[in-house]
Amino acid sequence: MVLRTLASPLPVAWVTADSADGQDGRFRRLLEQTGTGYVLAVPTSQFTVGCPRIDGLFARAPDEAWEKASCGDGAKGPRLYHWAAVRLPAVAEFDYQGEFPCRMRWALARRSIRRPDEIAYYLAYAPLETTAHQLVRIAGARWAIEECFQAAKNECGLDQYEVRRYVGWYRHITLAMLAHAFLAATAQQARAKGAEPVRPTGPLRSPWRRFGDSWQLVGPSPHTCADTAADATL
Template sequence: MSEVVDTDSQALHHLLTEAGVDWDGLSGEVARQADALLGGDQAALILDESAFVKKGKASAGVARMWNGRLGKVDNSQVGVFSALCRNQRVTLLDSRLYLPKTWVEDAQRCRRAHIPEEARQLRSKCDLALELVDTARQHSVRFGYVAVDGGYGKDPVFLRRLAARSLCFVADVHKDQRIWLEDPAPCQPVTSGRGRPAKKRRTDRPSLTVAEWAARQPASAWKVVKLRQGEKGTLKAEYLHARVWVWDGKEETARHWHLLVRRECGAGTPSHYVLSNADADASTTRLARMQGCRFFIEHAFREAKSELAMADYQVRRWDAWHRHMALVRIAMLFLLKERLAIQDDVPMLSLADLVLAIDQLLPRPEPTPERIARIIQQRHRRRQKALESCLRRELEI
């Protein structure tokens, strides 16, 4: 950025670390404006995580963790994000940086990364996701349901905490998720009167996994659903749908939820297993389209990283990471507004198209020899500073 506008990298770094900006208020305003554009009963609040490859050990929260984009464990930071989606339009709402246990237990490391005291506690990604849900509601963001992938849907406590908030959800689950085809009616076993009474509830009714249930269904049970119109035509998939009972082995009663199984047309094996606490009369088509909206947060991540420099930050501090993500959300919201304003005239306009147009239209400084030399000198100073920092860390080790 410092090579385009008339400033230097230090001024931009100051914006992310020291500038007196009400970042919380700014995030709230982004959420409120996003709600005005997309909010409503048909909107989805989508929760997902995204990883950022990082070198070294100094960046807040960095550790060897699963990086979905790379498909392997690597040195990364992981953020949990929320997005608001309706009618194939999406914008990022909020984000939280995940802190692994190794960071929480290292107070000195946290201080160096400017991690506030209240954030130095072990919180799972599901905890952070629920915090994003609560924050969206505090900002009066309107949505009809919450959508999550299997990384969150596999946690029964997370799903029950959503249900306890009277929120509808569609959640991918793993293929070994156990279900009952009739109410398991859990109860405490009758004891003989000797020894301690049993505290753990049990059921004598058989259960099976969602994968086992799907494998037992006849070919005629699969239903083709038209999900949406895509760039390559109508997107369709095949689905199984049933009402099942789910019990975590602890609750007094089981939950009566929807089970949805998806496979791509022509595929032999399912690609998604889904649980939902939607109304009992929710149709297969409705549930399928609700589950399918998760595509759009993944699409938002791709656009943000390729067009809005979401992953191109050079900061290590906790606060700077969150501020950088706030700027990304502001940029995405602005571009969403522009697309909606002219969608009737240019329905195929993409975020990348708008970024290209703005890049071409904005005035740029004249590429004089002096300016080019200054840019190269700035790059060299940054490289030298990075090298000196690495050498200092090696000496400390």
């Protein structure tokens, strides 16, 4: 799938993924061979250029290397973490064009503000002019993408396919994502006109009520039951 996507006429500037893909060295080499930038999550035991283990690398980072930054907006506002980024040694085979460098390697760490022992790690491959703040933003883009895919699954049946060939799969997800984009644009237009957003109903109120030292089930009143029965007979 990755080979077909990179070979397609669609522009692909960056790739981001979780540690299941990020730890795969062949996947990273594939992106580097095509000149595609990436910010990939990796496990704490990840080995890389000039870095025996990525968690050990950031364990030696000075306090001033950590900077509070947002990697994007979440449901409750900006997602703030402490971030640290360090440039890694270059690899001549992939990072140079002739004698001149064209790409740069980074290692990033994202540390929880409230729980400093919770740290996530990333490897990045980027053009020379890329800044650490841009890499943070790209790392945070994965949450928005995952939310988009989850919404498309719930609303447009993105995952409701049974195909074994790439063409059939590609047609299905293209149609599903097009439908999702239409729904998102329609909802945004409605909000722009002042319409109230549709909110899901809350959980059903429990019929359990405490009376003295025991619990009882509270049902509808006799009048309500009589009115409902009368409506049903009409």
